[in-house]
């Protein structure tokens with residue numbers, strides 16, 4: 001049985017989530033840790049028992065010396081594109097990068113192009129795809145439990161780029177990963193703050209239409225009272241995915257009352273089960289040549305929606321897909337509105 005040699009680039013907070021996935025995989029061995037702060041890499045090694053892993057401060061040196069099979073990139077968003085492209089150039093067979101993809105649509109496209117040219121694999125940590133609550137909800141839709149899916153309402157706490165990438169990605173999953181056709185979006189460009197070095201808007205609303213006719217209305221901004229993650233309306237029933245318990249309930253075809261469905265975990269975590277499934281997706285992709293559910297092609301779809309949303313807010317038009325390779329972001333929209341984004 002082949003063991004995959006894993007290296008980390010970035011050993012901060014989110015790296016621990018990746019570590020839980022690798023520790024549970026019999027096929028993975030963590031052999032290298034890279035962080036500009038050696039103390040962070042050492043603390044990370046100690047916390048997770050990666051005692052034999054070699055520590056580096058420079059990822060290019062690590063790539064050259066270690067030649068890992070899998071790399072986990074756990075860096076701030078602005079660094080993703082360059083580091084992914086360097087990993088592709090070094091022919092790392094599986095590059096697993098944190099979300100969101102990149103600070104512009106152009107950057108996101110360039111990452112995928114570089115990896116496809118190098119013939120390696122790129123995945124993004126849209127780990128919510130593997131959570132039982134979303135998997136079960138999609139199964140119910142596929143079984144026809146609410147008739148035909150017509151409309152999705154999705155609620156994002158804030159920041160359509162950083163948090164929103166999960167919410168938009170889940171909207172795709174709930175609709176069977178059908179392609180999107182167009183989006184009409186608006187943002188409240190007043191500063192919401194800065195997150196991992198990238199300024200974000202205060203609030204936003206997006207009306208997304210998929211090629212199969214399903215529509216999704218995604219609202220973003222502080223809305224704690226809603227307690228809603230997603231609501232799915234079908235021709236004969238509804239499903240709700242809720243922040244607090246019960247996390248999943250259905251008003252199924254032929255019933256007038258809500259029925260609660262028990263699922264492991266919540267909308268964010270299932271005792272790391274989701275990360276074990278992510279690492280299995282990657283190792284199965286490598287060993288069996290399988291398509292990966294968390295592939296860059298899926299991440300690109302969610303990213304395209306987000307940047308088209310900004311483009312729509314900027315141009316005050318519905319944006320049809322595919323989105324041309326623009327550099328439009330929240331900062332562009334804020335600038336056009338005469339608002340200086342918070343650094």
Ligand SMILES: NC(=O)c1ccc[n+]([C@@H]2O[C@H](COP(=O)([O-])OP(=O)(O)OC[C@H]3O[C@@H](n4cnc5c(N)ncnc54)[C@H](O)[C@@H]3O)[C@@H](O)[C@H]2O)c1
Pocket residue numbers: 009010011012013014015034035036037040057059074075076077079098099100125126127162196
């Ligand atoms: N998937 C999720 O649900 C989820 C949740 C939280 C954060 N994230 C994403 O994870 C990313 C990182 O977040 P974090 O909370 O781990 O940040 P962090 O600041 O805790 O960790 C980043 C680490 O990278 C190191 N670093 C910086 N530059 C480096 C370089 N050039 N080479 C090597 N190491 C370098 C830093 O020293 C730090 O230890 C962000 O893009 C964020 O959006 C994803």
